[in-house]
Amino acid sequence: MAAPCSRMANRPLWRFITNVRRTGLKHTGVRQISLSSACRAATQTRSKTEGVPSPWKLYGAVCLQRLPVISQERNPIEDQFAELMHQMELERSLLSDHEQRLLEDSERMTRKQADNYDSDEEEADYGGQETITAQDQEDTWEQKLKHFQPALRDRDVGGTPLGSVERCLGDSLVLLVQQTVGKETIWLLPQAQWEAGETLRQTAERGLSSLPEADFKATFLGNTPCGVYRYTFPKEVRTERCVGAKVFFFKAFLSAGSASQKEPFLWVKKTELQRYLKPPYLEKVDRFILNL
């Protein structure tokens, strides 16, 4: 598979680039942090017992997904295989009641049109009733089907805006909002700062409900966070007490909701995430957003 190999090759590259680039969200090299995190863990556990707060600010974020509404288009190979399966099943099956009726009716028609047709004999069997042939029934059923107009599958022909929930009905979409973090306004998953006395999941729920002019009803999948993004503040903002921030992500499925078009919301597919999210953030978020 091409994708994982390229990711492995790019990892040292990203680290180099992020070290060189000076952005608001700096994700310093993984290796450096991991060495110090071991001793920091020791100090932190000691400090917990002493009652000193940790130097990381905590945030709870929600990864709200709208699951697909319609099935996806078939690949050419899937199309061919479906056809083949249908054909093979048809060949291996027995005749159904309806098909037998069709055969009998056609035989009766041929017998009627033959020269030596004895109508008395035939009608004695059937009691002289007018029978509805199976073909007539099929025709009536087809007529009924034509009266029903299903909704169209592709509505994107008109170009629905990115903020609408009804965008790509065949894919699962993720909600992105624009928030100010530090000095910049960037696109990210909706988050809120953790306050003492609540669990992180409640923080995430608060972050979702506090979005202006939108009410989304979501079912959160459990109490465990699905991912974490840790970053250190730039040197100007860094103090002894807060070195950086950790954002914990929680997964949720959208059950009902609406939002006005004015507010900056985005519903994006997994493939479109890279256009809006910063690379180090995207790297962590991409892992737990499944495109299945």
Next chain:
Amino acid sequence: MFLVLSRQTAVPTNVSSLMGVDGHVSQGPWFASVLTLKTSAPLRAEPKKKKKVDPRREQMVRERLKKKLKKLERVPPELIPIEDFTTPAKYMDETRVRGAPQLPFEESERRALLLKEWSRYKQTQHRAEMEAVGLAVEAQREALEELRLESEELYQAALRPDPLLFPFNHQGPSYTPPKAQYEAPEGKYNNITKVYTQ
């Protein structure tokens, strides 16, 4: 003698008034025995005999019934037939067999190659799915590690299972999107499934 005769004629009409007024009967000895017939000693003894024997007989009858019930209960219950496992007789009919088509060589080749292509496609799909799930699990493990470093209390709160999550229901994707304000027509059907009771 004269007195006795007069009292004899008076008895059938005035016996009740005589009883009520006097309280005790002061007539001849043979009247006394007639009136005390109901409460004499030999008559009282007979129902006592019945009481001794009848409860035993009733008990014996009840025990026999219970034994019969136990014998009936020991029989194992009849198994409910699974109707999916028995092919109905009408499908064994030979007139229903479709003519087996004779496939040309190219067609059978094409089918075999397509099946192999399909298995390869499915294998790559499965590998990709497994990888994606592995990454997601790894991400969650890292998140829990970081949370533990932060605070033990939040970590324990995160590990607790959510009782309100299940039963979880979700309507899967359909071929066409749902129509707004569509009223499905009411359908009537007769349910002819056989219900078995043990």
